[in-house]
Amino acid sequence: MTDHISKNQSLLLLRGARVVLPQGIEQDVALLVEGNRIARVLRGADASPTHAGATLDLVGLTIFPGFIDVHNHGAAGIDTMEASADDLHHVSTFLASCGVTAWLPTLVPGADEDYSRAAQAVTGLMNEQDERPAAARALGIHYEGPFVNVAQCGALRTPYFRTYSNSSDLDTLTKIAHEGAAHMITLAPEIDGGIELVRELAARGWVVSIGHTRADVETLDRAAAAGARHMTHFMNAMLPLNHRAPGPVGWGLVRDDVTCDVIADGVHSDPLILKLILRCKTAERIALISDSIAPTGLGDGEYHIWDEKIAVVNGRTQNERGSIAGSVVTMLDCVRMMLSLGASAHDVARMAASTPARLLGVDDSCGSIEEGKRADLVALDDEGRVRLTMVGGRMAFRVE
Ligand SMILES: [Zn+2]
Known part of the structure; x- marks a missing residue:
């Protein structure tokens, strides 16, 4: 699973949240962010934190494309x-x-x-x-x-x-x-x-x-x-x-x-x-x-x-x-x-x-949550407040 993940890029697993994907909203999906990209959209057992790198638990939040x-x-x-x-x-x-x-x-x-x-x-x-x-x-x-x-x-x-x-x-x-x-x-x-x-x-x-x-x-x-x-x-x-x-x-x-x-x-x-x-x-x-x-x-x-x-x-x-x-x-x-x-x-x-x-004309690189696209993401809580904004894999805003 991690074959394509290069060793020198930082890895971050975002897990626990609902994720708004192009085909609809899904629970039990984790996003593996490598450098500035979404490297993997992981489901089921793959979505658990077995990868090298940090894990961010976002239970209760909904991740939208930025x-x-x-x-x-x-x-x-x-x-x-x-x-x-x-x-x-x-x-x-x-x-x-x-x-x-x-x-x-x-x-x-x-x-x-x-x-x-x-x-x-x-x-x-x-x-x-x-x-x-x-x-x-x-x-x-x-x-x-x-x-x-x-x-x-x-x-x-x-x-x-x-x-x-x-x-x-x-x-x-x-x-x-x-x-x-x-x-x-x-x-x-x-x-x-x-x-x-x-x-x-x-x-x-x-x-x-x-x-x-x-x-x-x-x-x-x-x-x-x-x-x-x-x-x-x-x-x-x-x-x-x-x-x-x-x-x-x-x-x-x-x-x-x-x-x-x-x-x-x-x-x-x-x-x-x-x-x-x-x-x-x-x-x-x-x-x-x-x-x-x-x-x-x-x-x-x-x-x-x-x-x-x-x-x-x-x-x-x-x-x-x-x-x-x-x-x-x-x-x-x-x-x-x-x-x-x-x-x-x-x-x-x-x-x-x-x-x-x-x-x-930038939809090949951003605008949706898909493997290979930029990790431009926003996580909202149930009250519609922003809890996390990530731009190109970098944390731009975060409320713990
Ligand atoms: Zn105007």
């Missing part, structure tokens, strides 16, 4: 638009305490120099995060805008919005100088040059997501044909459903080849709507996101972010124009919300890990 947040503007007092690499690592550490093992720092529309500085910080973090103390890994960058619809701006700053005429318009989007970095963008295909923009970015390997949009069905079909395959904070910052003009919501609900993400905080969408989305899209086509902003983790108060005052009252954000300005929840809150609405642990694992991993 959560992946593809839309996050910061937390713990740090805004991704102003963060240094050290600041971002601070966010990564906070996120790990909430069960997140990977995330995409997400930028709001800003001046070229602000974009460039923020993207350099992400590059800096990515190039050294394996040497830093274990924390959620940044996987790349997500540009929310600037090619979006002014009429669905939400809390984004419209003076920085753009339309598209040729590839030099993309110079504003600094790429992450790290091999394998994911580049995601939220755009509105109906803006001038929008379809050409989708085609160009898809050809460059970007993950193109439709959002902040009022596109009609014909435009959305063209965007999908050009390479858009996802929708950002579905139902928020998009034209609402109308039975004679289905728009982005009607289109997104019925397109099985399009995934969508939702802020499952119960504020951005009513819990009943979250149930509706789950029923129409199924867990395989939903990614949970936090869309969290800097005050996340700090409590209610008034904060200065994105050149304006943002108030957090009873866990809700509001800017001076009265718009919701992102959330102050974490992926953990979204997971708990979906569980409270009756989603199974299996479905939650898909929404919080597998779907986002597939969206970013």
Whole structure:
């Protein structure tokens, strides 16, 4: 059994917990972690601690694949638009305490120099995060805008919005100088040059997501044909459903080849709507996101972010124009919300890990608990509290 286990890698056996595997939840399964990978998924007698190496008893806990947040503007007092690499690592550490093992720092529309500085910080973090103390890994960058619809701006700053005429318009989007970095963008295909923009970015390997949009069905079909395959904070910052003009919501609900993400905080969408989305899209086509902003983790108060005052009252954000300005929840809150609405642990694992991993094209290495994949894991107790977060086999958070 241990033939393939090399002698010089550290071994750790996680046993006693329920484990959420791709095929469903199983009891009496142990995970043998070797270095940064899950070396074995062990059952029955094999699951007992006979292997060389340490054993961690996790009786009473449920191990999920680590959560992946593809839309996050910061937390713990740090805004991704102003963060240094050290600041971002601070966010990564906070996120790990909430069960997140990977995330995409997400930028709001800003001046070229602000974009460039923020993207350099992400590059800096990515190039050294394996040497830093274990924390959620940044996987790349997500540009929310600037090619979006002014009429669905939400809390984004419209003076920085753009339309598209040729590839030099993309110079504003600094790429992450790290091999394998994911580049995601939220755009509105109906803006001038929008379809050409989708085609160009898809050809460059970007993950193109439709959002902040009022596109009609014909435009959305063209965007999908050009390479858009996802929708950002579905139902928020998009034209609402109308039975004679289905728009982005009607289109997104019925397109099985399009995934969508939702802020499952119960504020951005009513819990009943979250149930509706789950029923129409199924867990395989939903990614949970936090869309969290800097005050996340700090409590209610008034904060200065994105050149304006943002108030957090009873866990809700509001800017001076009265718009919701992102959330102050974490992926953990979204997971708990979906569980409270009756989603199974299996479905939650898909929404919080597998779907986002597939969206970013990293599902060959993470997003599910399988032999050979990274040991990116979170163990929750029955109250939904994080008891352990492991990132690439390293302990990033632990409550004894
Ligand atoms: Zn956002």
